[in-house]
Amino acid sequence: MKTKRILLGSVAVLGVSGAYAADLPTKKAVPIEYVRICTTYGAGFFYIPGTDTCLRLSGRARFEYGVQGPYNRNPGTATGVGSGDYSGYRGLARINLDARTKTDYGTLRAFLRLEAASRTGIPTFHSTTQIRIGNAYSGTGVDAFGRVQQYFNTDKAFVQFAGFTAGRASSFFDFYAHDFEMIGATAGSDAASTNLVAYTATLGNGFSATLSMEDPSFRRTPIFSAQAAAVTAAAAGNSTAGIFAQTNSLTPIFVGYSADGLPTGVGFVDLIERNRMPDFVGVLRYDQPWGSAQISAAVHELNVGNAALGTFVGTNLGAALSNTNQRGIGRTPTEYGWAVQGGVKINLPFIAPGDTLYLQGAYANGAQLYAGVSAQPGSYIQAVAGIQGAGFTPFFTDAVLNPFTNKMALSESFSVVASLLHYWTPQWRSAFYGSYGENSFAAGARFAQGSFFGLLGTGPGVPGSRYYQLNNILRDNYQIITGASLIWSPVKDLDIGVEGAYFQYGVTSGRVLDLNKLPGQNPAYVNNLANPVRTITNVDAFQARMRVQRDF
Known part of the structure; x- marks a missing residue:
């Protein structure tokens, strides 16, 4: 009887509860929209919920360690500092x-690539192609000065639609672009990040043609400036002396001559280039x-700022210079550099699957970065010691301003590269x-600079003197770079590898002063024939780099 009463009571309770539950309002569950795989564009894409846009998220983590011995640890020499x-x-x-x-017009694409990095140590241990302009601030302090850099870079941000590409992307001029290298040392064009449309x-049958309007800022090497000459010659009370301290800025030129042909005045030209005309690139x-082939051509504007009159106190080949009887001078004429490049990529599956050979050659006139001779040491200052503490510093400039004619003389450069990937x-x-x-400077460009600044003890020196014959300023130069790597990929998207590269920089003819042997860069010392000097024809070095990289 007791059990019966319990069961009847339970049924009653459930009945009451059911009645109350039936009276409560019901709430319909919100449907869940699951992420759907998008197979239209390959692996890794998924639909952004609520849209018909496919998105792929990927990335990379990389660690590198490199070794390259310096030439000089003596801070008492010009090349030993730091x-x-x-x-x-x-x-x-x-x-x-x-x-x-x-879309009805084809695929609408947007691509973003953001990079952040930390690099320390040897000055050539930078990103894999060239020292990036405006990319990082050097660490300061006694221990870290110049050796610690942190940077954040918008490497890519472009839109593609109906054949158009607009945004920050790799230059269409480029072909090989260091595809198989860690260090990115070889000569050759590689503007991995520039702004363009x-x-x-x-065209069919495998042919395509591209016309690109590109930002010239990432293709410039400076117009040569004998900056030190202006600073040295400026009088103590010269009101414009502070302006001269700007790197690659104001440089003096003649603005007038007397009846007997002697210079009577000096003006100044601001050599910092302006963004006026974009670079135009055409590609077939x-x-x-079996592979691919490409022919590229580019036009590159070279310009300077306005001319200005100013006081200049000094001497030039015995003639006094002053600001008396100055005549106005017009704007330095704009020049147009150009470049051409041809390359071929050949797949070699008959050797091993994935084997590939690149061959490429380029020539540039007034557009040195399109040939890429200075890609590894860095191209945004006019003279770069690509090897730490080296006794020879090559000059890389697109043009040299003639101080007598106020016209730019364009430099020439060429490069050839071969690269083989083998599995x-x-x-x-x-x-x-x-x-x-x-890299070669225009005929007469060095002589004109030496004639103008020779007796001031700066620039190339007085033509005919021993210093003029032996110093490295505006000397034609060459570079040889070779290297090899070994990479192990134990699992998909993981690379563990090492690479070694040999560098040699030198002058194409003659000898130059060894900047590590004081007082080799002192004109007064060198021009005294009784004093011994040390000279070299080239410098070389070896860099080894280890990398661990995970892509996803």
Whole structure:
């Protein structure tokens, strides 16, 4: 009986509860929209919820360690200041976002790549192609000065639609662009990040043509400035002396002559280039299963700022210079540099799957970065010691301003490069590469600078003197770079590898003063023939780099 009463009571309670529950309002569950895989554009894409846009998120984490011995640890020499580092470190983070949408005009694409990195140590241990302009601030302090850099870079941010590309992207001029290298040392064009707008037309049978309007700022090497000459010659009370301290800024030129042909006045030209006309790039490309081929051409404007009159106290070949009887001078005429490049990529599956050979050559007139001779040491200052503490510093400038004519004389450069990627096994691969490049200054450009500044003890020196014959300023130069790597990929998207590269920089003719042997760069000392000097024809070095990289 007791059990019966309990069961009846439970049924009653449930009945009452059911009645109350039936009276409560019901709330319909919100449908869940699951992330859907997008197969239209390959692996890794998914639909952004609520849209018909496919998105792929990818990235990279990289660690590098490099070793390169310095030439000089003596801070008492010009090239020894700040040198002495043997190793460098670099950590890099990369995030990619690739968004694509089908439209009636084809695929609408937006691509973003953001990079952040930390690098320390040897001055050539930078990002893999060249020292990036405006990319980082050097660390300050007794221990860190110049050796610690942190940077954040918008490496890519472009839109593609109906054949158009607009935004920050790799230059369409480029072809090989150090595809198989860690150090990125070979000569050759590689503007991995520039601002542009371009149109690509598909011509059929594997042919395509591109016309691109590109930002000239990332293709400039400076117009040569004998900056030190202006500073040295300026009188103590000269009101414009402070302006002269700007690197690659005001440089003096003649603005008037007397009846007997002697200079009577000096003006100044601001050599910092302005953004006036974009670079125009044209490309014809051919793609086939065997590989691809490309011909590129570019036009590059060179310009300077306004001319200004100013006081200049000094001497030039015995003639006094002053600001008396000055005549006005017009703007320095604009010049147009140009460049051409041809390259071929050949797939070699008959050797091993994935094997590839690149061959490329380029010539540039007044557009040195399109030939890329200075890509590895850095191209944004006019003279760069690509090897830490080296006794020879090559000059890289697009043009030299003639102080007598106020016209720019354009420099010439060319480069050739070959690079082979070979797979020993699916997990082990190597790259073998080499390049040769030259940079030559216009005939008479060095002589004009020496004639103007010679007796001031700066610039190339007085023509005919021993200092003029032996110093490195505006000397034609060459570079040879070779290297090889070995990379192990034990699992997909993981690379563990090492690379070694040999560098040689030198003058194409004659000898130059060894800047590590004081007082080799002192004109007064060198011009005294009784004093011994040390000279060299080239410098060379070896850099080794280790990398661990995970892509996802």
